[in-house]
Amino acid sequence: xxxxxxxxxxxxxxxxxxxxxxxxxxxxxxxxxxxxxxxxxxxxxxxxxxxxxxxxxxxxxxxxxxxxxxxxxxxxxxxxxxxxxxxxxxxxxxxxxxxxxxxxxxxxxxxxxxxxxxxxxxxxxxxxxxxxxxxxxxxxxxxxxxxxxxxxxxxxxxxxxxxxxxxxxxxx
Numbered sequence: 001x002x003x004x005x006x007x008x009x010x011x012x013x014x015x016x017x018x019x020x021x022x023x024x025x026x027x028x029x030x031x032x033x034x035x036x037x038x039x040x041x042x043x044x045x046x047x048x049x050x051x052x053x054x055x056x057x058x059x060x061x062x063x064x065x066x067x068x069x070x071x072x073x074x075x076x077x078x079x080x081x082x083x084x085x086x087x088x089x090x091x092x093x094x095x096x097x098x099x100x101x102x103x104x105x106x107x108x109x110x111x112x113x114x115x116x117x118x119x120x121x122x123x124x125x126x127x128x129x130x131x132x133x134x135x136x137x138x139x140x141x142x143x144x145x146x147x148x149x150x151x152x153x154x155x156x157x158x159x160x161x162x163x164x165x166x167x168x169x170x171x172x
Contacts, residue, residue: 065095065137065140065141066140066141066142066143067092067095067136067137067140067143068143069133069134069135069143069144069145069146069147070092070100070117070133070143070146071089071090071146071147072087072088072089072131072132072146072147072149073088073089073090074087074088074118075087075088075131075149075151077125077151078120082125083123083124083125084121084122084123085121085122085123085131086118086120087102087118087119087120087121087131087133088118089117089118089133089146090117091135092135092137096138097115097137097138098114098115098135098136098137099113099115099135099136099137100112100113100114100119100133100134100135101113101134101142102119102121102131102133103132103145104123104129104130105129105130110134123151126153127153128151128152128153129150130149130150130151131148131149131150131151132145132146132147132148133145133146
């Protein structure tokens with residue numbers, strides 16, 4: 001088989017050179033940056049008599065691409081309410097209709113967020129929490145989860161002072 005791809009920014013089709021196959025499943029990684037390419041055309045050619053010689057497919061690029069995972073850039077407890085945590089992450093360039101999911105700790109059901117690079121999440125301030133984010137464009141494939149970022153539990157100043165002052169007073 002030979003796999004070719006092209007889009008409006010290319011003068012001619014390019015053959016995929018970075019591919020793998022496992023039985024009847026092919027995968028090809030294209031080595032180009034996607035910026036404002038709404039549709040990609042794919043042609044599969046084969047020289048076997050039992051294989052259809054040419055197949056042309058036209059897809060929205062958003063349904064084909066698996067984006068890199070976002071990078072969490074900011075995790076901050078909001079001072080207005082201790083249980084609110086502000087998360088911020090990187091957004092991919094050149095894509096639209098982005099959907100994000102935020103996973104807090106090991107919860108089974110992530111929180112869904114649309115078209116934004118940040119979210120405010122409610123989390124118990126007395127516990128340590130971890131956060132992960134993933135993204136997809138349109139109805140495309142979900143990215144892998146981002147690296148886990150931790151937010152330590154909020155320590156009470158009163159408790160901290162008691163732990164320091166009680167042994168000090170006992171020693172006197």
